[in-house]
Amino acid sequence: AQSVTQLDSQVPVFEEAPVELRCNYSSSVSVYLFWYVQYPNQGLQLLLKYLSGSTLVKGINGFEAEFNKSQTSFHLRKPSVHISDTAEYFCAVSDIAGGTSYGKLTFGQGTILTVHP
Amino acid sequence: NAGVMQNPRHLVRRRGQEARLRCSPMKGHSHVYWYRQLPEEGLKFMVYLQKENIIDESGMPKERFSAEFPKEGPSILRIQQVVRGDSAAYFCASSPIGGYEQFFGPGTRLTVL
Numbered sequence: 001a002q003s004v005t006q007l008d009s010q011v012p013v014f015e016e017a018p019v020e021l022r023c024n025y026s027s028s029v030s031v032y033l034f035w036y037v038q039y040p041n042q043g044l045q046l047l048l049k050y051l052s053g054s055t056l057v058k059g060i061n062g063f064e065a066e067f068n069k070s071q072t073s074f075h076l077r078k079p080s081v082h083i084s085d086t087a088e089y090f091c092a093v094s095d096i097a098g099g100t101s102y103g104k105l106t107f108g109q110g111t112i113l114t115v116h117p
Numbered sequence: 118n119a120g121v122m123q124n125p126r127h128l129v130r131r132r133g134q135e136a137r138l139r140c141s142p143m144k145g146h147s148h149v150y151w152y153r154q155l156p157e158e159g160l161k162f163m164v165y166l167q168k169e170n171i172i173d174e175s176g177m178p179k180e181r182f183s184a185e186f187p188k189e190g191p192s193i194l195r196i197q198q199v200v201r202g203d204s205a206a207y208f209c210a211s212s213p214i215g216g217y218e219q220f221f222g223p224g225t226r227l228t229v230l
Contacts, residue, residue, distance in 0.1 A: 032217055034218075042223055042224075043121075043208060043221040043222050043223040043224050044160075044210075045221070046218055046219075049217065051217055090160065094217070103148060103150065103165055103172075104150070104162050104165055105150070105152075105162060105210075105219060106162065107152075107159045107160040107161070108159060109158070109159040110159050
């Protein structure tokens with residue numbers, strides 16, 4: 001069975017400061033990794049994904065994440081945040097089954113990022 | 118290309134009534150997933166469907182909940198005899214065959230009075 005742990009439920013930060021949102025996972029098989037963002041009363045938008053290849057992946061809105069297989073982590077980073085980045089962020093994993101994604105996503109509990117002026 | 122559509126966006130039901138939530142996947146997508154987001158909890162997988170087939174329903178409550186994705190028309194998540202604990206946001210996502218990403222709809226927020 002898979003599980004995802006987002007280590008911080010809330011992260012307050014000042015505008016233009018760097019931020020890191022932490023995510024660790026456990027799985028008995030290889031996985032694909034995703035970060036989604038959810039703005040209030042909206043659906044989820046994909047920020048970035050790791051499928052294979054380079055362990056540093058870049059996404060939208062200036063976010064990036066690094067896959068660390070030995071530490072089973074996939075932390076999300078941004079060097080300088082904006083007020084508009086205030087939202088809830090979800091880390092998710094999906095099993096790789098037979099070379100194609102099985103599809104079912106297992107989500108972490110979410111991290112609420114609040115950017116203060 | 119329109120995104121994933123869900124309706125209604127908000128649904129209010131009294132205890133004991135039925136709730137029907139609809140999801141139209143993105144054009145060309147044949148896989149549909151339903152997730153539930155309870156207050157103070159993350160998103161939990163409910164069911165994975167392809168056209169006319171339920172592939173995985175391991176996250177569905179054993180009673181009162183059912184899902185379908187007919188050959189024509191939207192996917193339907195049906196909750197019979199709703200209880201207050203069913204109040205949540207229900208999200209649908211779709212992906213194409215062989216696709217690794219899921220694209221989410223805006224969700225249906227169900228309130229049970």
